[in-house]
Amino acid sequence: MSSTKPPRVHAPRLAREQRVDEILLAARELFCEKGYETTAVAEIALKLGVVEGTIYKYFATKRELLLKVLEYWYEEMFGDYARDLAGQSSHRARLHLLIWRHLRSVRDFPRLCRLMFREVQSEHDYRGTLLHDLNRRYTQLLVDVIEAGVAGGEFRADLPAPLLRSLVYGGIEHHSWNYVCGRGALDIDSLAEQLTSLVCEGIAVHQSSQPSTPVRGEGRKRGASA
Amino acid sequence: MSSTKPPRVHAPRLAREQRVDEILLAARELFCEKGYETTAVAEIALKLGVVEGTIYKYFATKRELLLKVLEYWYEEMFGDYARDLAGQSSHRARLHLLIWRHLRSVRDFPRLCRLMFREVQSEHDYRGTLLHDLNRRYTQLLVDVIEAGVAGGEFRADLPAPLLRSLVYGGIEHHSWNYVCGRGALDIDSLAEQLTSLVCEGIAVHQSSQPSTPVRGEGRKRGASA
Amino acid sequence: MSSTKPPRVHAPRLAREQRVDEILLAARELFCEKGYETTAVAEIALKLGVVEGTIYKYFATKRELLLKVLEYWYEEMFGDYARDLAGQSSHRARLHLLIWRHLRSVRDFPRLCRLMFREVQSEHDYRGTLLHDLNRRYTQLLVDVIEAGVAGGEFRADLPAPLLRSLVYGGIEHHSWNYVCGRGALDIDSLAEQLTSLVCEGIAVHQSSQPSTPVRGEGRKRGASA
Amino acid sequence: MSSTKPPRVHAPRLAREQRVDEILLAARELFCEKGYETTAVAEIALKLGVVEGTIYKYFATKRELLLKVLEYWYEEMFGDYARDLAGQSSHRARLHLLIWRHLRSVRDFPRLCRLMFREVQSEHDYRGTLLHDLNRRYTQLLVDVIEAGVAGGEFRADLPAPLLRSLVYGGIEHHSWNYVCGRGALDIDSLAEQLTSLVCEGIAVHQSSQPSTPVRGEGRKRGASA
DNA sequence: CATGAATGAGTGTTCATTCAT
DNA sequence: AATGAATGAACACTCATTCAT
Numbered sequence: 017m018s019s020t021k022p023p024r025v026h027a028p029r030l031a032r033e034q035r036v037d038e039i040l041l042a043a044r045e046l047f048c049e050k051g052y053e054t055t056a057v058a059e060i061a062l063k064l065g066v067v068e069g070t071i072y073k074y075f076a077t078k079r080e081l082l083l084k085v086l087e088y089w090y091e092e093m094f095g096d097y098a099r100d101l102a103g104q105s106s107h108r109a110r111l112h113l114l115i116w117r118h119l120r121s122v123r124d125f126p127r128l129c130r131l132m133f134r135e136v137q138s139e140h141d142y143r144g145t146l147l148h149d150l151n152r153r154y155t156q157l158l159v160d161v162i163e164a165g166v167a168g169g170e171f172r173a174d175l176p177a178p179l180l181r182s183l184v185y186g187g188i189e190h191h192s193w194n195y196v197c198g199r200g201a202l203d204i205d206s207l208a209e210q211l212t213s214l215v216c217e218g219i220a221v222h223q224s225s226q227p228s229t230p231v232r233g234e235g236r237k238r239g240a241s242a
Numbered sequence: 243m244s245s246t247k248p249p250r251v252h253a254p255r256l257a258r259e260q261r262v263d264e265i266l267l268a269a270r271e272l273f274c275e276k277g278y279e280t281t282a283v284a285e286i287a288l289k290l291g292v293v294e295g296t297i298y299k300y301f302a303t304k305r306e307l308l309l310k311v312l313e314y315w316y317e318e319m320f321g322d323y324a325r326d327l328a329g330q331s332s333h334r335a336r337l338h339l340l341i342w343r344h345l346r347s348v349r350d351f352p353r354l355c356r357l358m359f360r361e362v363q364s365e366h367d368y369r370g371t372l373l374h375d376l377n378r379r380y381t382q383l384l385v386d387v388i389e390a391g392v393a394g395g396e397f398r399a400d401l402p403a404p405l406l407r408s409l410v411y412g413g414i415e416h417h418s419w420n421y422v423c424g425r426g427a428l429d430i431d432s433l434a435e436q437l438t439s440l441v442c443e444g445i446a447v448h449q450s451s452q453p454s455t456p457v458r459g460e461g462r463k464r465g466a467s468a
Numbered sequence: 469m470s471s472t473k474p475p476r477v478h479a480p481r482l483a484r485e486q487r488v489d490e491i492l493l494a495a496r497e498l499f500c501e502k503g504y505e506t507t508a509v510a511e512i513a514l515k516l517g518v519v520e521g522t523i524y525k526y527f528a529t530k531r532e533l534l535l536k537v538l539e540y541w542y543e544e545m546f547g548d549y550a551r552d553l554a555g556q557s558s559h560r561a562r563l564h565l566l567i568w569r570h571l572r573s574v575r576d577f578p579r580l581c582r583l584m585f586r587e588v589q590s591e592h593d594y595r596g597t598l599l600h601d602l603n604r605r606y607t608q609l610l611v612d613v614i615e616a617g618v619a620g621g622e623f624r625a626d627l628p629a630p631l632l633r634s635l636v637y638g639g640i641e642h643h644s645w646n647y648v649c650g651r652g653a654l655d656i657d658s659l660a661e662q663l664t665s666l667v668c669e670g671i672a673v674h675q676s677s678q679p680s681t682p683v684r685g686e687g688r689k690r691g692a693s694a
Numbered sequence: 695m696s697s698t699k700p701p702r703v704h705a706p707r708l709a710r711e712q713r714v715d716e717i718l719l720a721a722r723e724l725f726c727e728k729g730y731e732t733t734a735v736a737e738i739a740l741k742l743g744v745v746e747g748t749i750y751k752y753f754a755t756k757r758e759l760l761l762k763v764l765e766y767w768y769e770e771m772f773g774d775y776a777r778d779l780a781g782q783s784s785h786r787a788r789l790h791l792l793i794w795r796h797l798r799s800v801r802d803f804p805r806l807c808r809l810m811f812r813e814v815q816s817e818h819d820y821r822g823t824l825l826h827d828l829n830r831r832y833t834q835l836l837v838d839v840i841e842a843g844v845a846g847g848e849f850r851a852d853l854p855a856p857l858l859r860s861l862v863y864g865g866i867e868h869h870s871w872n873y874v875c876g877r878g879a880l881d882i883d884s885l886a887e888q889l890t891s892l893v894c895e896g897i898a899v900h901q902s903s904q905p906s907t908p909v910r911g912e913g914r915k916r917g918a919s920a
Numbered sequence: 921c922a923t924g925a926a927t928g929a930g931t932g933t934t935c936a937t938t939c940a941t
Numbered sequence: 942a943a944t945g946a947a948t949g950a951a952c953a954c955t956c957a958t959t960c961a962t
Contacts, residue, residue, distance in 0.1 A: 026926055029961070035925080053279075056952060067927055072954065108446070134360050138423055162445070171445045176436050179417055183409055183440060186416025191408035197364060210402045214409060218444025219388070219397045220334070261942095282935060293944050295938085304936065478947055481940070487946080505731075508931065519948055521934080530932065560898070586812055590875055614897070623897045628888050634869035635861055635892065642864025643857055649816060662854050666861060670896030671840070671849045672786070734956060745923050747959085756957065 027066045036074050038064055044085045048127030052082055052135045083147050086136060089128050090150040093121055097157060107165030108216055114158050116208035118188055123204050126196040133189065155181050184215065262300050264290055270311045274353035278308055278361045309373050312362060315354050316376040319347055323383060333391030334442055340384050342434035344414060349430050352422040359415065381407050410441065479518045488526050490516055496537045500579035504534055504587045535599050538588060541580050542602040545573055549609060559617030560668055566610050568660035570640055575656055578648040585641065607633050636667065714752050716742055722763045726805035730760055730813045761825050764814060767806050768828040771799055775835060785843030786894055792836050794886035796866055801882050804874040811867060833859050862893065 030038065042063045046055045057078050061068045075081040097117075104110045122129050132151075142148050158181050165171035188211070195202040268289045272281045283304050287294045301307040323343075330336045348355050358377075368374050384407050391397035414437070421428040482490070494515045498507045509530050513520045527533040549569070556562040574581050584603075594600050610633050617623035640663070647654040720741045724733045735756050739746045753759040775795075782788040800807050810829075820826050836859050843849035866889070873880040 026959090026961075029925060032925085057954085058952075068953085069928070069955080070926055073925070076954095078953065130364060134364055137419065138356065138360055140423070165445075170447065172443075172447055175445055176440075179413075179433070179436055180440065180445065182417035183413035183437075186412035186414070187405070187409035188412070189416065190412025191405055193363065197366070199369075207405070210405055211409075214402075214406065214441075214444070216444050216446040217398075218440070218442050218446075219391075219401055219406065220442040220444075221396065221398055258942095283937085284935080294936085295945065296943055298937070299942075478938090478940075481946055484946085509933085510931080520932085521949070522947055524933065525946070528933095582816060586816055589871065590808065590812055592875070617897075622899065624895075624899050627897055628892075631865070631869055631885070631888055632892065632897065635865035635889075638864035638866070638868025639857075639861035640864070642867065643860035645815065649818070649820075651821075659857070662857055663861075666854075666858065666893075666896070668896050668898040669850075670892070670894050670898075671843075671853055671858065672894040672896075673848065673850055735958085736956075746957085747924065748922060750958070751921075 027064070027070070032074070035070075039071055039074060039081070040085055040088055043081050044088070044128070047082065047085060047131055048125070052131060057081075079141075082131065082135060083145060086128065086132055087147050087150060089125065090147065090154060093117075093154065094150075101157070101161070107161055107168060107170045108212065110161045111158070111165070111215070112208060112212040114161060115184060115188070115211050116204060118185065119192070119202065119204035119208055122188060122192045122196065123202045126192065129189065129192070130196050155185060158184060180215070184211070187211065258300075261296075265297055265300060265307070266311055266314055269307050270314070270354070273308065273311060273357055274351070277353075278357055305367075308357065308361060309371060312354065312358055313373050313376060315351065316373065316380060319343075319380065320376075327383070327387070333387055333394060333396045334438065336387045337384070337391070337441070338434060338438040340387060341410060341414070341437050342430060344411065345418075345428070345430035345434055348414060348418045348422065349428045352418070352424075355415070355418070356422050381411055384410060406441070410437070413437065479516070479522070484526070487522070491523055491526060491533070492537055492540055495533050496540070496580070499534065499537060499583055500577070504583060509533075531593075534583065534587065535597060538580065538584055539599050539602060541577060542599065542606060545569075545606065546602075553609070553613070559613055559620060559622045560664065562613045563610070563617070563667070564660060564664040566613060567636060567640070567663050568656060570637065571644070571654065571656035571660055574640060574644045574648065575654045578644065581641065581644075582648050607637060610636060632667070636663070639663065710752070713748075717749055717752060717759070718763055718766055721759050722766070722806070725760065725763060725809055726803070729805075730809055757819075760809065760813065761823060764806065764810055765825050765828060767803065768825065768832060771795075771832065772828075779835070779839070785839055785846060785848045786890065788839045789836070789843070789893070790886060790890040792839060793862060793866070793889050794882060796863065797870075797880070797882035797886055800866060800870045800874065801880045804870070804876075807867070807870070808874050833863055836862060858893070862889065865889065 039060065043055075043060050046060055046063065049055075057071055058068050060081075061071050064070075071081070075084065100113060100117075101110050104113055136142055136147065137151075159177045162171060162175060162177045162180055166173055166175060188207075191207070192202055194200050265286065269281075269286050272286055272289065275281075283297060284294050286307075287297055290296075297307070301310065326339060326343075327336050330339055362368055362373065363377075385403045388397060388401060388403045388406055392399055392401055414433075417433070418428055420426050491512065495507075495512050498512055498515065501507075509523055510520050512533075513523055516522075523533070527536065552565060552569075553562050556565055588594055588599065589603075611629045614623060614627060614629045614632055618625055618627060640659075643659070644654055646652050717738065721733075721738050724738055724741065727733075735749060736746050738759075739749055742748075749759070753762065778791060778795075779788050782791055814820055814825065815829075837855045840849060840853060840855045840858055844851055844853055866885075869885070870880055872878050
């Protein structure tokens, strides 16, 4: 009969920064497990033993939360690239390092990759984001290596660096998709080798080992284009 | 006061197949215009002058409808590949043709590509689909060409064909993403050239140091890429 | 153990028009009882034994529902004004009729008045509404009577009709506010008399019964204005 | 990564009264700019460089804050009415003064009027408020003038003073509504003249048929009314 | 005296899908 | 074969208010 108003139980008071980190972490996990759309803000709150409103104190919108989660991740990824790259003895080795490290990221956080590609990059509000910038700086590393390699005479001149970048990152993405979706494994060492080799040497048999290059002449004729 | 009741005009009864085609067409257009999630089944019905229930007579779920739309598209894409490939004089030319035709598909139906990638391939129910099968057969064409080229001595032995496939299709996907998302254009002729060259000759300067077909003049320019 | 999915129980199927009327009625009642903001769409649905979505089938938004409720009411109010006004023997009598009928509306649907004034007229989206138009046509009736009275020599020339209209409708509104808010009664017969008299004869003692008009001269001097 | 914690700067401790004034001022401004419902307590706090809790130290609820804001305003409005009224030479002049001063208030603080009418007077908790009392004393001024005018023989006997009060204040409210809602201007001098004249002389042509001060030339023109 | 983290209840709106007619 | 009324579950976001520090 006596209707006792349940006493307000507060979650432990945390410093702003701690809370923010907590939320980012919980959100990352849930977004990875269930995807962005399928994760309700309420779930994130529940996971923290907190109330929805609390999350909105720190992140204006669910999407902002997603963006921040990914920014967080990118910042982790940058790590000590500069030093590591400098330590390599050739541009090919540097390229190999970039490929290998990217594969490692994909292997370690496959769902984040998926989020990045599915939920973020395809939306119109992506451009101009801090995240967009981070992404560009990240993939720019590869472009830089290519250009240095060209300058150093290790790579052919006039390479279309942006296309190469797409080839590498897009190729990795495509090839890891099954893994990212939870099927199969990812042998990053062997893949990194193969990729580097493909990109550097190409698939064609070179003249040194075989005389004829009829292929190349043909290529110019433009298959079905024109 | 209360809005006048619209006269009950039954939509003409069409042969089942005709209806199905009608629906697929309308759905394709709307999905392309607005995306899958953002298109309501009601809208598709409206566009046909039909009622929601009618659509569910032919397609069990909205998702099935999406899948069928894409299957239709894939069947279109196969077209007369076999004959066209046979008409090429070298494996390099065949590779170039595949790349060029894929780029053409991307250019002509960017939204369908986007749907394929964003809405379908990443979902768990994709495996085992007819669509999945179609997609595999489609990309298998490239694998076949590679293997034939290897067998014919035109390409290096022991190439990791599946990885190559990912490189090509993933690379194209990645590079066209901006275009697919409505930003920029897509010069498919030049891209096809560059891609074929990159894949065949690689980026490294060859020991033989022969002038080695430089990747044609596009240098730093970027297609629609970010 | 056996989890039986509860069978979907549908509310009785009604013709579109009937449902619309039902909803308008229920909404009117609840808006009147509890006010617009305080009434949840869910409540209206509940009252009809229907689900929220059903209401949104017929009304795009809660606000549209409010507007329609009020339009409905205005259309009732217009009734057979034209004929009734024509039956009056003088313009003063017509004015009295308008005042009396308006008071009757206020008495019968005080909460609707309140809604009209509080929730609708003060919002920016009011202008250009059908409701706005209805309201103008309604109050225009008074302006017409005034002008006819002027033309017929019964009322003074050069009356500021719109101001008069405000005086009458605003005055009634103000005076009925307590009643509208649920306090006290509303003797519409006596009020109509008094109002008509005040508006027609004014408060000043007329010369016919008293010689001096010092008041009027004073008036011109402008109290504290200038 | 996580946003940098803002340095904890305590707002300077002010004397209680000073704080109260500050809050009232900020609240008034925001309520006027954005309306009551649309202004969040947090915004008021922000404007003061203070925290929400602080405001609740001085005002138990948001609504109490609104009420106090309006009380403040009423107290300003009273100003030196008594002296000014006494300075008028006739009751008609006094009436004119009251009307003019009220119009001036409306013109100068339209949003406060709107708040008063929309948010306060229509709520059930209004009765018995200090604000209610202030409002009554304010409008009572007019009743007093009327009664004095009757006693002095300047106005007709047996006037329904409260109805008259409604006529004047309600009429002004109604007529200024567009202005209050941000549309059009308000010519208070001319309006005051017209209103006084209408109230005093009425609209009817008097039997004596004396030239009877026509309501000054404004004819059909409308103030800011709809 | 001031902070500011946390609450918690609330709500309009959307949509794929079902099914009686 | 088609209709179209009805379902029902879901969800992002807001905000006045409380209270431990």
